[in-house]
Amino acid sequence: MAIASVTGQERAKAQIDAWLTTDRLPHAILITGPLGTGKRQLALELAKAINCQTPGSDACDQCGSCRKTDSLNHPNLHLLLPLPTGSRGSDAETMATLRETALDQFHGQAAAATRTGTNISKDSIRLLQKEMSFAPTEAPHRVGLILQAEAMLPAGSNSLLKILEEPPGQSIFLLVSDAPDQLLPTILSRCQRLPLRPLTVSEHRARLEASGTDGERADLAARLAASGRIRAEDVIGGETFDELRELVRRFISAGIQGTDQDYWQILEDLGGRPDRQQIEGFLQLCSAYLRDLFLVQQQQLAAVANVDEMEALQGWAQALQPARVELVAQVLDQAYDSLSRNVNPQLLLADLWYQLQRARAA
Ligand SMILES: [Zn+2]
Incomplete structure (x- = not known):
């Protein structure tokens, strides 16, 4: 997988390519679009491309950095998303839970992904703020990946806003949201938007076939996904x-x-x-x-x-x-x-x- 492997979204991919080839990546990118457009996948592939060790404007998928990012183990990749309720603990425990929950969302069953809580806690945001303020160690950039960004409560959003206003050198924030109108306008104004469009039935079908699902089930999943609000993965599930x-x-x-x-x-x-x-x-x-x-x-x-x-x-x-x-x-x-x-x-x-x-x- 690499950015090129994301289904459809030619415009967004061309924009990313332009940023990467001219070395003009914005400090904060907000990836938006309805359910099932590939926002999370694109964000992860972009995170990989940003720190890939092989020259070029896309992720090579082979180098140590790409592999670590794929498994969400890269020391310069930091995650933020709503945690399952009742999973509070030390900073180290929180980081482990964040990783597990995100892994579920990226590589697991989509049904598992919906088990998360509804809010991103202020504590998690504070943790991200701290992590992002250190200079990158292993790679050119620190990447902060924020999933379901609309789930940040106003109090927490304000601490994020502080980092976005004065981003630490070499830090890049990737925000993902299907409800960007719920984000604070001050946050929106700090982000470069990257809107994704709904996929067609045949694009959904192609995506499912690429991941090894075909036949009647894939057809039903593709049609339901294209009609909005339903994840193809849930249908396949x-x-x-x-x-x-x-x-x-x-x-x-x-x-x-x-x-x-x-x-x-x-x-x-x-x-x-x-x-x-x-x-x-x-x-x-x-x-x-x-x-x-x-x-x-x-x-x-x-x-x-x-x-x-x-x-x-x-x-x-x-x-x-x-x-x-x-x-x-x-x-x-x-x-x-x-x-x-x-x-x-x-x-x-x-x-x-x-x-x-x-x-x-x-
Ligand atoms: Zn690579």
């Missing part, structure tokens, strides 16, 4: 995804044709008191199904994501008033937004259920 998808399928089917009894059963199968992350996954899949319902109603069958559900989709589409489907989709979008404001997840589901029933054709 298998069992957990299949179970959740089956529940969502039952929820929609019963919302259109079933009774309240079905609703309570589905809630129970969701674990009785589903938490925020479960509901988030549930809503993401609901949203993919609703988008498909829309497409079926408009006869745009080629664009449907849940290709293996065409028959069910056509049945549902007939049982719903077209104008009402749009309303359900709106309620779903609002539900998704409310999740980040700590609205009771079960209330959101109940509301969605009610809207689906109202959408039934008379």
